[in-house]
Amino acid sequence: xxxxxxxxxxxxxxxxxxxxxxxxxxxxxxxxxxxxxxxxxxxxxxxxxxxxxxxxxxxxxxxxxxxxxxxxxxxxxxxxxxxxxxxxxxxxxxxxxxxxxxxxxxxxxxxxx
Amino acid sequence: xxxxxxxxxxxxxxxxxxxxxxxxxxxxxxxxxxxxxxxxxxxxxxxxxxxxxxxxxxxxxxxxxxxxxxxxxxxxxxxxxxxxxxxxxxxxxxxxxxxxxxxxxxxxxxxxx
Numbered sequence: 304x305x306x307x308x309x310x311x312x313x314x315x316x317x318x319x320x321x322x323x324x325x326x327x328x329x330x331x332x333x334x335x336x337x338x339x340x341x342x343x344x345x346x347x348x349x350x351x352x353x354x355x356x357x358x359x360x361x362x363x364x365x366x367x368x369x370x371x372x373x374x375x376x377x378x379x380x381x382x383x384x385x386x387x388x389x390x391x392x393x394x395x396x397x398x399x400x401x402x403x404x405x406x407x408x409x410x411x412x413x414x415x416x
Numbered sequence: 417x418x419x420x421x422x423x424x425x426x427x428x429x430x431x432x433x434x435x436x437x438x439x440x441x442x443x444x445x446x447x448x449x450x451x452x453x454x455x456x457x458x459x460x461x462x463x464x465x466x467x468x469x470x471x472x473x474x475x476x477x478x479x480x481x482x483x484x485x486x487x488x489x490x491x492x493x494x495x496x497x498x499x500x501x502x503x504x505x506x507x508x509x510x511x512x513x514x515x516x517x518x519x520x521x522x523x524x525x526x527x528x529x
Contacts, residue, residue, distance in 0.1 A: 307458075337517070346420070346506055346520035392459070403472065404508075404518055406459040 305330050309393045309407035316383055316414050324378040324410045326367075326393035334395040336360075336369055336376040337404070341390045350378075350391070383414045419443065420521035422507050428527045429497065437492040437524045439507030445519070447512040448490040450482060453504040453523070465490065466512045497528045 309326040316322060328334065335354045339347040351360030356371035365380045376393060393407040420441045429435050441448065450462040464472035465484040479501075481493040490507055504525050508518040 339520075344522075346422075346522040347508075348520070349517055352517065403461055403464065404459075408456065408458050 305334070305395065305397045305405045307393050307395055307405055307407040309391075309410055311408065312410040312412065314410060314412045316412070318385055318414055318416050319382045320414075322378070322380040322383045322387075322412070324391055324393075324412070326376045326378065326407060328374050328376065328393075328395050330374075330395055330397050332398035334398045336367070337394040337396070338365070338367055338376070338378050339392040339394060339406075341392065341409070343389070347392060383412070385414045385416055388412055388414050420507060420509055420519050422505075422521035422524050424524060425522065426525045426527075428529065429494070430529050431497060431499075433497075434493070434495040436494065437505055437507075437526075439490040439492075439509075439521055441488055441490075441507075441509035441519070441521075443509055443519060445509040445511055446487045447510045448484060448487075449508040449510075449518065450490065450492050451506040451508065453506055459506070463492075494526075497526075499528050502526055502528045 307328045337352045338350040340350045341347045351362040353360040353369035356369055359368045367376050367378045369376055390409045390411045392409045394404045423438045447466040449464050452460045452462055461474055462476045463482040468484050479496050483491040504523045506523045507521040510518040
């Protein structure tokens with residue numbers, strides 16, 4: 304089946320710290336992988352994506368590399384800011400012709416000054 | 417307005433009420449989705465419409481009834497809901513197809529008393 308597992312959190316970091324949020328997946332077919340972010344009181348926004356093995360998605364200083372050998376898509380940022388405080392969701396589209404997103408449970412990040 | 421909009425943003429209803437949630441997208445997309453977001457659970461896909469036809473119904477109770485009159489509008493009609501239906505209901509849209517990135521609205525926060 305299709306599923307996404309991500310570290311539960313919450314994660315609390317000081318400003319300028321390094322961030323890693325782990326995400327692993329199982330999928331039928333060759334999935335596309337996504338990170339979405341949800342700021343307080345808002346809907347989900349696409350942060351970055353990767354559509355094939357070894358692709359690196361990047362946006363706003365965040366990066367994630369599609370690792371087929373470890374079925375992972377870990378999110379990283381070298382120096383977090385208070386404004387990065389949000390809930391981060393890892394997700395996949397299976398690649399079997401369906402357009403359905405499968406989400407992880409989300410990881411809440413709080414960055415303190 | 418731009419993007420994906422949802423109304424109302426907040427809704428409180430009794431178990432015997434009938435209400436409707438509205439979603440509108442201004443992105444020229446041809447697929448629309450309803451998701452349910454409950455605390456500490458992954459986002460649950462409820463309904464998918466592609467080219468105005470329902471293509472997915474993930475065993476959602478019949479007290480939820482979707483309607484997609486055209487590619488820009490999506491409704492979720494609610495009747496005789498239960499307290500466990502209290503959640504954030506998110507609408508999304510995309511271009512139909514395997515890797516269409518989904519764009520989300522801000523959600524309707526529903527409380528069933």
